[in-house]
Amino acid sequence: MPTKNTRRSHSGPKRDAQTHEAILAATLALLDDVGYGSLTIEGVAAKAGVGKTTIYRWWPSKGALVGEALSTKLSKGPEEETGDLRQDLLQTVRVTLENYAGQSSPVAVLAFAAHVERDFDLLESFRKDFLADRRRHGREMLERAVSRGQLPQDTDIDLMMDIWAGAIFYRSHITGDPIEPDFPEKVVQLLLSGTLPRRSSD
Amino acid sequence: MPTKNTRRSHSGPKRDAQTHEAILAATLALLDDVGYGSLTIEGVAAKAGVGKTTIYRWWPSKGALVGEALSTKLSKGPEEETGDLRQDLLQTVRVTLENYAGQSSPVAVLAFAAHVERDFDLLESFRKDFLADRRRHGREMLERAVSRGQLPQDTDIDLMMDIWAGAIFYRSHITGDPIEPDFPEKVVQLLLSGTLPRRSSD
Amino acid sequence: MPTKNTRRSHSGPKRDAQTHEAILAATLALLDDVGYGSLTIEGVAAKAGVGKTTIYRWWPSKGALVGEALSTKLSKGPEEETGDLRQDLLQTVRVTLENYAGQSSPVAVLAFAAHVERDFDLLESFRKDFLADRRRHGREMLERAVSRGQLPQDTDIDLMMDIWAGAIFYRSHITGDPIEPDFPEKVVQLLLSGTLPRRSSD
């Protein structure tokens, strides 16, 4: 069965797909060029060759616009799962690293998150849509590891995710220290075995 | 007739200590009320009963002003050290938690950090002064633990600090999930022993 | 003894005279160039090399700005009076002609009047200040003529003024017919003696 078009009687959004994409592209370009704080709707409009009105018609605020633009860029997780906990964890950490510290406009995530904190509506959709989508894979992967007995029944999955995401986020945006290629391995090692020496083999 | 003027100023540039404090206090108050993004120099000046000029005389930018205001609020670490690694770590994590997720204006930290990312001069002093001051205690505490043999020689101290600070930062500012009272214990436990079950007692 | 505030009447408007004049000049220039309807505050600001804010600080609306600009251009009446009714009337009609149909920005008067009709505050000041100032001379001149017996006691002075001003206004702005040099004489002649032939000499 082809279209199950849910549009009722008529009209619908009627929005111009090309224009829409031009706006998102201009937004991402300007995030790279000038950063979130200096990004202006007028600037996006000019760069996209579009009227300001068109932007305001579809996005209620700069935050919402940037949020959608970032959504199109950030991965929701690796595609495959090996069943090997350490390997799967490593894959997931690497995706997070790419999302939060990759070369292309990662800086904006911080400013976007900052902006979002004061905008309740946007905060809702940021957490419900954006974040939840990107945490789902990791959560399910860990849940499977628990059910397979690779992790204890009482494992705090949220804590694990906050630790790896937080470490990446904090290092890349707050301390600014370089993130070495073995950073994901180290994080995974610490997550699994901690820092203290083990009596027996690891 | 005794002066009702309590001013006592002296050193270097003739700046008025009362005025200075009124500005910082107004800044902190407005951070709480309206957030970093909506904080304006004009607003601070009005709230402090001060001319804009006076603010611009002493701080080059909104970021610098907020940075100094936050510095006066955020702790540099616990005063004492027990020598018990787990206890000392717990104390330090709790201070970080208070700094980043305490009730009073913690939100601004995120926005401040976001702003700072595009302001190179400010970024420098933020990392060299503000952050380094607040990381020094934890680093030295961990270094002592290593030298006492409580932690392996090759312990990645920066990684440990990024993990606890990042977890707190990420949960309080990004996911927004509640932080339970046992959160520091859980973080410390994971930092020390990881998630995997140990063969022998922990 | 508390400080008695020595500030009493000072500060005042503190406005920049040069800027003020540049704005009025730019306004008059643009009235000539593009007309009242197409005159924009942004245009005036740009031409005067001034921020929009400065204009809005001192004038509440485009109408008020144009009103003041026109006030500086339009004469309040001839300086001298001969006592010869026909001559004095002629002088006054000629001033009105120059005001309403002179080469420099007379067109704007019509549009200004049109705008003013929907702006009650501006209408008040237009009639109380602008118009009254420009009608005073004619009214007093005619009153003196009445008291000298040159005109009947029951002369309707307002009607006379409306007739000559209206004729000029109507011809120059509504019908657009050319106004010949003898137009003032013809108006004065009609005002004094009407159109019908007189039994005796005129």
Next chain:
Amino acid sequence: MPTKNTRRSHSGPKRDAQTHEAILAATLALLDDVGYGSLTIEGVAAKAGVGKTTIYRWWPSKGALVGEALSTKLSKGPEEETGDLRQDLLQTVRVTLENYAGQSSPVAVLAFAAHVERDFDLLESFRKDFLADRRRHGREMLERAVSRGQLPQDTDIDLMMDIWAGAIFYRSHITGDPIEPDFPEKVVQLLLSGTLPRRSSD
């Protein structure tokens, strides 16, 4: 299936007479409500229940639309002529008074005239069609009076018309003074006999 649609129009361009009238009616209604300056095409379209496109299809500009709307409201002159100059003049002045100062949307005439001054095409048709139509009756009436010897051969008919129309226009739109019921009589008296006392009877 027979149409229950009562629309019947078709001649020339296929324009819908009902729609056309609805637009003109909405235009007049909005002229009264908000005035010429605040009248918008979008407002007319909304009030008439019509698409903007339809308006733009038939009228090139707001001025043209208002011009046509006003044309349908303003009289071209009294129907009968008595041959008594004073009476006929009085009738004509009264019609002009009703057109320019009557209760229904007279204000718009001024604004329309103002707009028209900068729109050359519209100005042409305003003067050639609208005005000429409404001045024809007065002109012909006066010409007949001249040919009957009731007025001198060299009477300046245009001047007479400008004087009564101008006086009405000026008083109602510029000075704003009230127009008493005997205003037409006074104007006619002055037009015919002037202000100066006559030696013999009037």
Next chain:
DNA sequence: ATTTAAACGAGACGGTACGTCGCGTCTTTGT
């Protein structure tokens, strides 16, 4: 004790961007 130079409050200034409104054109959609 008086002078003097700074720091101060106030706020005007030239600007930039805001978010809104209406323009006149062009496209889609439903009857």
Next chain:
DNA sequence: ACAAAGACGCGACGTACCGTCTCGTTTAAAT
């Protein structure tokens, strides 16, 4: 097929703050 509905690029609106710049007025230090 036509016209309503309305999206579009555009330009001006009037507002809020920016950071700079005079203005007098304190006020503490150096005469």
